Amino acid sequence: MxxxxxxxxxxxxxxxxxxxxxxxxxxxxxxxxxxxxxxxxxxxxxxxFGAPGAPALFDPFYASDGETFRVTRQMMEGLVGFESGGVEVEPELATDWTSSEDGTKWTFQLREGVKFHDGTDFNAEAVCANFERWYNQTGTGQSSALSYYWIETFGGFAGGDEPSLFSSCEASDPTTAVINLTRATSKFPAALGLDSFSMQSPTAMKEYEADKVVAKGSGFEYSEYARKHPTGTGPFQFDSYDQNNQSVVLxxxxxxxxxxxxxxxxxxxxxxxxxxxxxxxxxxxxxxxxxxxxxxxxxxxxxxxNVQVREPFNVLYLGMSQKNNPALRKLKVRKALAYAVNRENLVNANLPDGAEVANLFYPSSVDGYTEDVAKYSYDPEKAKRLLNEAGHSDLTIEFWWPTQVTRPYMPDPRGIFNSLAGDMRKAGINVEPVSKPWNGGYISDANKGDAEVFLLGWTGDYNSPDNFIGTFFGSTENQFYTKPAPWGEELANRLDAADKEPDPTKRERMYTEINRDLKSKYLPAVPLSHSPPxxxxxxxxxxxxxxxxxxxxxxxxxxxx
Structure with missing residues (x-):
């Protein structure tokens, strides 16, 4: 060169x-x-197809990145999938399913005549073998870096200190698999459409030691299965991966x-x-x-x-951490920031065609969505009055934005930051910019609550309120609030109760009420926009x-x- x-x-x-x-x-x-x-x-x-990044491996259970899933979803299928062009759950390897009245027992009728790429049968025993593999991870396999989606969805592992949503799996007959849970959850059955829970051949996983993962430096050394022999039931199968030319052939x-x-x-x-x-x-x-x-x-x-613009199923939000800046613990200050930002202008000037101002922390297609919430139109004078009433007319904040990244919900981080920072300054807020590389401190520091005001977002994994607001606010300490915000525990408990509610009508009503309070009573962040990639x-x-x-x-x- x-x-x-x-x-x-x-x-x-x-x-x-x-x-x-x-x-x-x-x-x-x-x-x-x-x-x-x-x-x-x-x-x-x-x-x-030109992919923006390399797959980390080809075993989707140990993955959490979109580029791995882009490849593996062509080779592998789950019990359920999502409708073509949409987000609703539909049959995939299971043709039908029912749940007990209390939501703890799920019976899946399986598709007949399906074989894995190695010629072995897909049946109820294979379903249970996959669940038992996930649940019985040990050592390195239990780390959140590997079993991210299991931990996020099911919690703990067999014999662990943390409780697990999963209890057991039964193969009643070759075409009937019964999944027993420890409690009801709004995640079922949609979460089983996640790529991490794709069905993989128990025979191939055993032959090529799928669970043999070793920590190496800051990363992992994966098994022969994950590198060369991924085996699913899908319409494509693995051919080769040329790491020198950075190409995967199916x-x-x-x-x-x-x-x-x-x-x-x-x-x-x-x-x-x-x-x-x-x-x-x-x-x-x-x-x-x-x-x-x-x-x-x-x-x-x-x-x-042919340029196709997807329907937006994401959210960009302005997070406000209450850890290091005492002013941000006051609701009037957080509301002032909501009034200070011109979201209409942001969408029109900085986001692609089809983007829209966000009303809630998830799109209108998700259960529990309501228009009946507090609205914060652009009003810098009202922002100034609220800051004065809160005793912070000279408010100074650190405003964090990420470098070395674009996201479907955040295609131009610098431009978005400049737009919002300019709005804040017009409301009399002193803005101290802080920028860090996305994987060079930004995400880790934001997740610890060290970023005072910051830009982050989320692309939904499946159609569930829990996948959005449960992920954001479902723990008592997170990027938005720590122990100085006692209502954080109240909100987390309400989200937990909604997720556990087996009655869909009652559960949707609970999420609607939570959404109202998120915008008025709590306001840990300001939803900004939904952007179509x-x-x-x-x-x-x-x-x-x-x-x-x-x-x-x-x-x-x-x-x-």
């Missing part, structure tokens, strides 16, 4: 730009050559129980730089990519590329159905050239 410039060598602004463009072009050319080689001379229906599962995939091969090419992904699409090196820059959408459309494909790509969960399936895709 050539020698790097030494410490005494400085480039002009134009020179830096030319070097950057040159490197981008070289990289794009190199990527195109690699991809064309992978396509082969006669590879039939092959799609190459091939069609010709023995799939349902409609066969149209593609012979599906290749995920890792291209971390969004501008390089765009170049690759324009040059024909890839057939599509995720999270295009909102500023590029019109030009891509004008060049006949886009995905773009070449004109010859047909049949891709977008998902509000950013959980696209590629089996329906075909290439028409």
């Amino acid at each position: 050539g020698a790097a410039a030494g410490p005494g060598f400085r480039l002009s602004r134009v020179g830096r730009r030319l070097v950057t463009v040159g490197l981008t072009a070289v990289l794009a050319t190199s990527l195109s050559a690699c991809v064309q080689s992978q396509r082969g001379e006669d590879s039939g229906q092959t799609m190459v 091939r069609r599962n010709d023995d799939y129980w349902g409609d066969k995939a149209n593609l012979d091969r599906l290749i995920f090419k890792v291209i971390s730089d969004e501008s390089v992904r765009k170049q690759e699409l324009l040059s024909g090196g890839i057939d599509g990519y995720d999270f295009p820059n909102p500023a590029d959408l019109d030009s891509l459309r004008q060049q006949d590329f 886009a995905i773009v494909t070449a004109p010859h790509v047909k049949g891709l159905v977008t998902s509000p969960l950013t959980a696209e399936q590629f089996a329906s895709v075909s290439i028409e050239k």
Whole structure:
């Protein structure tokens, strides 16, 4: 590639730009050559998709990142799934299910004639083997870095100090699996559609020692199963992973129980730089990519590329920690901040088309949503009056924003920060900016409550209030409040009670009441916006159905050239 410039060598602004463009072009050319080689001379229906990041592994149970799930969901299926293009639960490997009146016993009728990619049968024994594997994790496997979604959904493990939502699994007959829980939960059955709870072959997991994970430095060394032999029931199966060329190759599962995939091969090419992904699409090196820059959408459309904007199923919020700044423990101060920010302007000026101002901490499609809550329109004068009444007319806050990241709900962190910080200053608030890399202190410090006022958000995993507000506010100490906020325990207890309520009508009413109080009585954060992320494909790509969960399936895709 050539020698790097030494410490005494400085480039002009134009020179830096030319070097950057040159490197981008070289990289794009190199990527195109690699991809064309992978396509082969006669590879039939092959799609190459530009992924923004590399998968961490191919065992979804130990994963929590979207790029791993982007790959594994093509190979693996759960007992339940989500409707195409939507968020409602629908049958997948289970055809039907019922629960006991108290919500603790769930009986799943399983699809017949399904086989894992290794030829072994999918049946009730396989379902129970998966649940028992998850529940019986030991040592390193119990760390939140590995078993994140199990801990978030089910709690503890067998023999552990923390209680578990899971009690046992029974294989009544080959097509009937019974899952016993220790209590009712609003999470069921939707949580079983999470990629981490995909059904995997017990035979393959045993043969390739799936649970053999070793901590190594700040990361982990995964098993042969997780690296080379992931085995599910889905329409694609694992072929290879070239770490040097950063590409994952999947091939069609010709023995799939349902409609066969149209593609012979599906290749995920890792291209971390969004501008390089765009170049690759324009040059024909890839057939599509995720999270295009909102500023590029019109030009891509004008060049006949298919830009699909997903329905928003996320939220961006302005968090307010009550740990280090005593002023933020006062409700009038938090309300003043809510009145100080111009959310309409933020949506219009800084977010992509289709974004909307958030009324609650989740979209209107989720149970418990209500318009009957306190509204905070932009009113800097009212913000000043509230601060004066609270004794903080000269309020100073640290306002944190992340660098080295974009998120579906936060495509331009710097621009969003600048917009909101400007609003706050107009209300007489002294803003001290603090920026940190997303994975270089921002997330960890924010989660500890060290960020006074900060930008964060969430993309929903499934359609449940608990997946949003239960995740945000469901513990007595979190990023918003610590022991100086005694109502934090009250809110956490109310969320716990709502999650445990087996009656859906009563449970929805409980969430509605919690949402009202979140906006008036508590206000630990200000919901800002719901933002729709886009995905773009070449004109010859047909049949891709977008998902509000950013959980696209590629089996329906075909290439028409």
